[in-house]
Each structure stands twice: as structure tokens, then as C-alpha cells.
Amino acid sequence: MIQMLHLTAGRVGSRLASRAAAAFSVGSARMASTSHAVSDVVDMSKPQYWDRRDIPLPDRAFKESLTAADQSLKQKEKGPWGQLTKEEKIALYRMSFCQTYPEMNEPSAEWKTVMGGIFIFLGITGLVVLWQSIYVYPETPPTFDPELQAKQIKRMLDMRINPIEGFSAKWDYEKGQWK
């Protein structure tokens, strides 16, 4: 799946697609920076290897094709592990896994791209709204004029709207002014 997203990012190459691809892979595997050609198709019907926080043991080992040295190490792994040196243990780990959990969980700078994209699109939206307010919206109704608004407020006070804790409670009826 990540390889397919690589293909999309490589082929289209626009900021939009790479941001969409980055959004899809947030929280899952860290994207390597290579983008493959179309000929490098992954067989999705076979078990896949994932570097994911919630898949501690992926469906297959990382390295499938082992060199002779690797195979002899795998034979040694079948014996007592106390006889393995530290470097051999690390080599065996790297055969099974691509990244360790700390490597996988490293923070990336992706959030800057995301926030930048958000602000860019908010800005574009603001420009669109501005254009709309000039060229699309009809005239505001006369009831928005200050005199008519004052009349509306006076009518609300006459009707004693919310006289206990709300609107009319703030009006002093004896003095004819706001409290």
C-alpha cells in the first residue's frame, strides 16, 4: 500500500498528491523517499512486511533473500543464543525487521507541511469569501439599519424578554436605561 502511494506521489508529483499521500500514511510506516517506476509492482496477494506500531510481528521477515553469510548466521541462531555475539544478534534483528520501534516512532517534519497547507487553503477560502461578499451577496435588508435595530430592541424590552436573568433583566425600567 505504501509502495502504491509512492507510485501516486512519483507519477503525479503535485504538492496536493504528496500531501494526500502523507496524510494517508500518518501513523503508519515512515515513507522512504524513493518513488518507484510503474514496473516495480508489489504482489499484494503475498504476505507483506510493515513497519507499524500496532503490528509488532509483521507477516513476513524483512529480508527474504539471505546471503550465504546470513544463512549461516540463521543456522547458528538455531543453537543456544548465549553463543551469539552482540553484533550477530543485531544482524539477526535487522534481518527480520527494517526499523526498531524508536526509529519507527521518530517524529517527522510533516506537521509543518500539513499546517502550511491548512493555512494556504484557509487563505484561498478567505479570498473566495471576500469576492463573494462583493459580487454575490444581495443588499442587506433595511432591518439592519441602526434605527430599525433600536426599534427592535425597544420592542423586546416592551415584551419583557427574559426579565429574570437575561435581556430585560439588564434594563432599568424606572430610569429607562441599561443597568
Next chain:
Amino acid sequence: MSLPKPVMRGLLGKRLRFHLPIAFTLSIISAIAFKYAVTEPRKQAYADFYKQYDSVKEFNAMREAGIFESVRPSGE
């Protein structure tokens, strides 16, 4: 390469034992605070309002202001 074995069990129980008393206490405190900061003053405000409320006087004031359609102001 000999790290201590990490804790494998009881993780949810430990989290609950820590967080549930806090959650319950905070919820109860917020409910009590809401009662005494909002509902009691509100009940008092309503009680005070209606202690000195003359409905006939208010009705006549509203009538004179001309908001009713069933009774017009006394002048008309």
C-alpha cells in the same frame, strides 16, 4: 544486552486504579460546583423576582407599550 523484562500484564488495571478515582472525584466536584455556582443562584434569582412581581402592573405596562394585538393601549 540484559535489560529488565518490561511489565507485560496488569497495564489496564494499573491505569484504571490510577485514573478512575481521579475521574470520579473530578466529576462529582464539577457537579457540586455547577449546583452551587449556577443552579442555586438561578433559583434564588427567580424567587426574588417573583416575590416583588405585580403581574397586573406589568401587563398594563406592556399594554401601553402597544405590543398586544388583543388589547390596544388605553388611549385608542
